[in-house]
Amino acid sequence: MRKDSAVADERPPRARHRLVQPKSAPDEELMRALYREHAGPLLAYVLRLVAGDRQRAEDVVQETLIRAWKNAGQLGRATGSVRPWLVTVARRIVIDGHRSRQARPQEVEPSPLEVIPAEDEIDKALWLMTLSDALDDLTPAHREVLVETYFKGRTVNEAAQTLGIPSGTVRSRVFYALRSMKLALEERGVTA
Numbered sequence: 729m730r731k732d733s734a735v736a737d738e739r740p741p742r743a744r745h746r747l748v749q750p751k752s753a754p755d756e757e758l759m760r761a762l763y764r765e766h767a768g769p770l771l772a773y774v775l776r777l778v779a780g781d782r783q784r785a786e787d788v789v790q791e792t793l794i795r796a797w798k799n800a801g802q803l804g805r806a807t808g809s810v811r812p813w814l815v816t817v818a819r820r821i822v823i824d825g826h827r828s829r830q831a832r833p834q835e836v837e838p839s840p841l842e843v844i845p846a847e848d849e850i851d852k853a854l855w856l857m858t859l860s861d862a863l864d865d866l867t868p869a870h871r872e873v874l875v876e877t878y879f880k881g882r883t884v885n886e887a888a889q890t891l892g893i894p895s896g897t898v899r900s901r902v903f904y905a906l907r908s909m910k911l912a913l914e915e916r917g918v919t920a
């Protein structure tokens with residue numbers, strides 16, 4: 729016999745026995761009995777509460793049994809059936825889960841966001857440069873009426889008042905300015 733094993737065996741036989749069987753053995757037996765007797769009916773009950781979602785129902789049953797294990801001392805002293813306690817705990821877990829999902833926004837997976845194309849600023853900048861070049865090709869009178877009516881959003885009468893010309897002249901210049909602008913954009917490869 730080795731010296732260190734002889735030292736380990738010098739404890740009284742009762743102490744060695746306690747080390748082999750931990751205090752939680754009665755709790756383990758209680759949990760096994762609870763699972764055997766109540767897990768099936770509890771799962772059937774919870775399945776109805778969660779609209780047939782088996783994974784959620786199994787999670788609720790597991791959480792219920794964990795809470796029963798944490799309260800094993802109280803359950804072991806209970807004189808009647810523990811099923812009403814288990815059913816109440818399971819129902820409250822389902823209610824808490826429902827409330828927590830209602831309280832926070834629904835989570836979205838990032839993958840759909842990656843598919844959505846982002847607005848490309850380069851295309852916008854190129855379009856503005858092309859538009860600016862085409863405006864430079866117009867006469868100053870045509871450019872003035874387009875800037876007043878299309879870019880500043882003024883009506884024909886407001887543009888006429890701002891430019892100090894009759895409203896008929898504004899209409900005529902807008903017509904010819906748009907025609908010239910269309911030709912200038914087509915020269916740059918822009919088609920409508």
